[in-house]
Amino acid sequence: MIHVSIIGATGYTGVELVRLLGLREDVVLDHLTSRTYAGQKIQHLFPHLLGNIDHTCEELDLEQVTTDSDIIFVALPHGHALPIAKKAKEKGKKVIDLGADFRLKDAAVYEEWYKVAHTEPELLEEAVYGLPEWDRDAIKDATVIANPGCFVTSILLGLMPLMKKGWVVPNSIVCDSKSGTSGAGRAGNVANLFTEVENSFKAYGVAHHRHTPEIEQLLTQMAGTDTMIQFTPHLVPMSRGILSTIYATVTGGHTAEEIHALFEEAYADEPFVQVLPAGMWPMTKSVKGTNNCQLGVTYDERTGRVIIVSVIDNLMKGAAGQAVQNMNLLFGLAETTGLQMIGLFP
Numbered sequence: 001m002i003h004v005s006i007i008g009a010t011g012y013t014g015v016e017l018v019r020l021l022g023l024r025e026d027v028v029l030d031h032l033t034s035r036t037y038a039g040q041k042i043q044h045l046f047p048h049l050l051g052n053i054d055h056t057c058e059e060l061d062l063e064q065v066t067t068d069s070d071i072i073f074v075a076l077p078h079g080h081a082l083p084i085a086k087k088a089k090e091k092g093k094k095v096i097d098l099g100a101d102f103r104l105k106d107a108a109v110y111e112e113w114y115k116v117a118h119t120e121p122e123l124l125e126e127a128v129y130g131l132p133e134w135d136r137d138a139i140k141d142a143t144v145i146a147n148p149g150c151f152v153t154s155i156l157l158g159l160m161p162l163m164k165k166g167w168v169v170p171n172s173i174v175c176d177s178k179s180g181t182s183g184a185g186r187a188g189n190v191a192n193l194f195t196e197v198e199n200s201f202k203a204y205g206v207a208h209h210r211h212t213p214e215i216e217q218l219l220t221q222m223a224g225t226d227t228m229i230q231f232t233p234h235l236v237p238m239s240r241g242i243l244s245t246i247y248a249t250v251t252g253g254h255t256a257e258e259i260h261a262l263f264e265e266a267y268a269d270e271p272f273v274q275v276l277p278a279g280m281w282p283m284t285k286s287v288k289g290t291n292n293c294q295l296g297v298t299y300d301e302r303t304g305r306v307i308i309v310s311v312i313d314n315l316m317k318g319a320a321g322q323a324v325q326n327m328n329l330l331f332g333l334a335e336t337t338g339l340q341m342i343g344l345f346p
């Protein structure tokens with residue numbers, strides 16, 4: 001049995017973890033924490049859980065959580081995972097942080113983009129980036145896992161085969177991403193109210209979104225050469241889903257067929273990445289509620305650019321689903337345990 005606590009269980013990613021883990025026969029949910037809803041039944045706050053989950057939210061007692069649980073999922077705003085990971089490490093427990101506290105290897109870059117002091121540089125050094133398709137062997141032995149950002153996951157999976165081959169002209173990458181409003185979290189703000197977002201579509205974070213250094217850090221590792229990107233996120237009036245359209249100039253001499261074959265080969269054995277047949281393009285609806293990433297790819301010989309369209313569910317492969325995939329790896333389980341599901345349609 002794997003004993004699990006979820007810190008911030010009443011947020012969008014936290015309650016998605018409850019959905020994914022709550023019925024697993026190999027998992028015991030020890031503590032579901034919340035400041036606002038301590039003492040209340042989580043299934044009464046979130047009625048989709050009724051009939052399957054019966055659990056009362058608690059205030060965080062870090063001593064208790066790190067004593068009882070083998071693994072602690074932190075689903076809090078950035079900055080708050082630092083003391084939790086420190087305590088868990090002292091007690092020999094595993095941590096998966098769904099936020100950004102352990103993603104950027106350079107603490108100064110983290111502080112610049114997140115405006116929070118990084119108090120655990122040693123833990124940062126040993127933390128492993130939790131993108132299984134990139135380095136699952138490192139994840140298996142980790143103590144602290146930095147679960148990737150949602151936009152980041154869609155973009156990294158979209159570019160990884162090309163970056164590893166060195167087929168992308170440095171600094172030619174443009175990532176145009178769209179997210180549903182759950183990406184902003186439940187606490188959200190007035191800008192995410194139905195009345196503000198319905199029937200509208202807007203860009204935000206233009207030229208300064210905090211996922212930019214995370215994307216660049218990983219692409220640089222994949223390509224083995226410094227890589228800069230242009231990234232523009234957009235908010236669309238849907239609850240879940242991310243669609244990233246990625247453009248990059250490729251080094252000469254490749255055909256559309258060759259590039260498509262490269263993607264098919266790269267992901268042939270990946271349970272959660274599907275490369276669509278040439279000429280087919282993915283939609284967010286196909287991956288809603290699943291841990292899948294679907295990719296469409298082509299090469300425009302006229303412009304010399306590759307065009308990749310990548311879709312994920314931001315709360316699944318972009319957050320809780322990927323976190324459970326990482327937990328499975330940490331505990332030597334099949335990576336797909338509890339995550340094999342077909343999307344909702346229509």
Ligand SMILES: NC(=O)C1=CN([C@@H]2O[C@H](COP(=O)(O)OP(=O)(O)OC[C@H]3O[C@@H](n4cnc5c(N)ncnc54)[C@H](OP(=O)(O)O)[C@@H]3O)[C@@H](O)[C@H]2O)C=CC1
Pocket residue numbers: 007008009010011012013014033034035036037074075076077078080098099100148149150182183184185186187188314315318319
């Ligand atoms: N939403 C998404 O698509 C994704 C989110 N993430 C990241 O995951 C983390 C959680 O995001 P998400 O679930 O969307 O956020 P939510 O706003 O939906 O939930 C945040 C949770 O943290 C608790 N919380 C809020 N403020 C504080 C605080 N100051 N101290 C302690 N607890 C606090 C809230 O409950 P309470 O106040 O009751 O304690 C709630 O349980 C964030 O770091 C986010 O950036 C990553 C990938 C995707």
Ligand SMILES: CC(=O)N[C@@H](CCC(=O)OP(=O)(O)O)C(=O)O
Pocket residue numbers: 098099100148149150151179180181182183184185205210233235
């Ligand atoms: C729609 C929306 O607002 N999305 C969030 C991304 C949430 C996320 O992934 O947060 P991390 O920083 O933990 O990765 C944003 O753009 O800030």
